[in-house]
Amino acid sequence: MSSSFDLLxxxxxxxxxxxxxxxxxxxxxxxxxxxxxxxxRPHDPELWHTLAVDIGTAGLLVPEKLGGLGAGHREAAVVLEELGRAVAPVPYLTSAVLATEILLGCDAREATELLGELAAGRQVCAPAVPLTLAPGAPLPPAVRDTGGGVLTGAVSTVADAVAADVLLVLADTGLYAVPAAEVSLTALVPLDLTRPLATVTLEDAAGTRLADSATARAAVAGALLSGAGLLASEQLGLAQWCLTETVRHVRDRHQFNRPVGSFQALKHRLAQLWLDVASARAAARAAADALTTGAPDAPLTVAVAQAYCSGVAVRAAEECVQLHGGIGMTWEHPAHLYLKRAKADALALGTTGHHRGLVADFAELPSP
Structure with missing residues (x-):
């Protein structure tokens, strides 16, 4: 791996x-x-408008000449850290990262125009691909183009489709932008209540062609790599909140006239969790930096980040629930939101097992 990462x-x-x-x-x-x-319907349109438009985070990955801020993956990673820390119900990962990266891989005028709309926060765009689709995995069978950009087919487990104005649909003849009004959505019951899933059904839906089939598939593959790398930062923020909140609770909670956190067994568990989170920060930052610089080993760095950060986020959320005792099991306490987001993120854009397999392949070692 490259030794020039700037993790600060x-x-x-x-x-x-x-x-x-x-x-x-x-x-x-x-x-x-x-x-x-x-x-x-967890999405908060007013919160999204302030985040995307007033702060300008929607255009971080979009070059200035296309109407964005011309920043990079490191800045987007910081945003996702904070969104993970708050389990914020906004379509940032899907619209400002995945959809934006796909459009950046297309050279059609229509794609450039749509990028400008996303960067300005005037529209929300969601890729019509399963949230579980991983970088390096075969792309699913495309939706069928019956002629002239009229699309028929269905895609399941699409994240944030309910908040989208436009869907990016991978068809057998290329990539198409389809207005949300042209499709029907069937809401699914998600584990993570803050990131809704739906089945997108297209029945003679009219779309605007953005790229040919080869370009479209390359653009989707690149977006999945960036999305997986930046998802590690969301998992880092989630784990950091769980650690901070758990330390606060065991310090304030008393049993036998002593703070719960003074018991040695809990000290050891929290010390180990602190080490895990610190290591997750290094892995997530390395992935963001590799994506920003276009490092040749970015796919390996992203796979390492996902293989590690997914597990840390889940462990941190589980420890948060358990060490909060009875209150951690209640609906009123937010710990369950973090546990569900951590579990859902562990499946999003590739499982831990998938990314470990990629690490083994890149290192030319037998897969675990």
Whole structure:
């Protein structure tokens, strides 16, 4: 692997973090997330508008000449850290990362125009691919083009389709932008209530062609790599919240006239969790930096980050629930939101086993 990774946060990244955290602290507290999750429509359009437009995070990956901020994956990773810390119900990963990366891989004028709309926060776009689709895995059978960009087919487990204005559909003849009004959605019951899933059904839906089949598949493959690498930062933020909140609880909670956290067994568990989170930060930052610089070993770095950060996020959430005792099992406490997001993220964009297999392949070692 490259030895030139810069894992430290720059002043600009810390300023971006402060802005996003302040917004989420004010507008995305646990009570509000729980209340929206109960409705089955967790997305908060006003929160998304402030995040995407006022702070400008929707255009971080879009070059300035196309209407974006011309930043990079490191800045997007900081945003995802904070969104993971708050389990924020916004379509950032799907629209500002996956859809944006796909469009950047297309050279059609229509793709450029749509990129400008996404960067300005005027539209939300979701790729019509299964959330579980992993980098390096075969792409699923394409939707059928019956002629002239009229599409027929169905795609299951599409994330954030309910919040999208436009869907990017991979058909047998290329990539198409399809208005949400042209498709029908069947809501699925997700484990993670803050990231809704749906089956997208197209019946003679009219789409605008953005790329031919070969270009489209290359663009989707590149987007999956970036998405998996940046998902590690969301998992890092999630794990960090679980660690911080658990330490606070065991310090304040008393049994036998002593803080629960003073018991040696709990100290050891939390110390190990701190080490895990610190290592996850290094892995996630390395992946973001490799994507930003276009490092040749970016696929390996991303696979390492996902293979490690998924497990850390799940362990941190499980420890949070368990060490909170009875209150950690209740609906009113947000710990279950973090556990469900961690479990769902462990399946998104490739399982831990898939990414470990990639690491083995890249290192030319037998797969585990």
């Amino acid at each position: 946060y720059t002043d600009t990244e810390e300023e971006l973090r402060s802005a996003v955290r302040a917004l989420l602290t004010d507008r995305c507290d646990a009570a509000r997330v729980l209340a929206r999750a109960e409705t089955g």
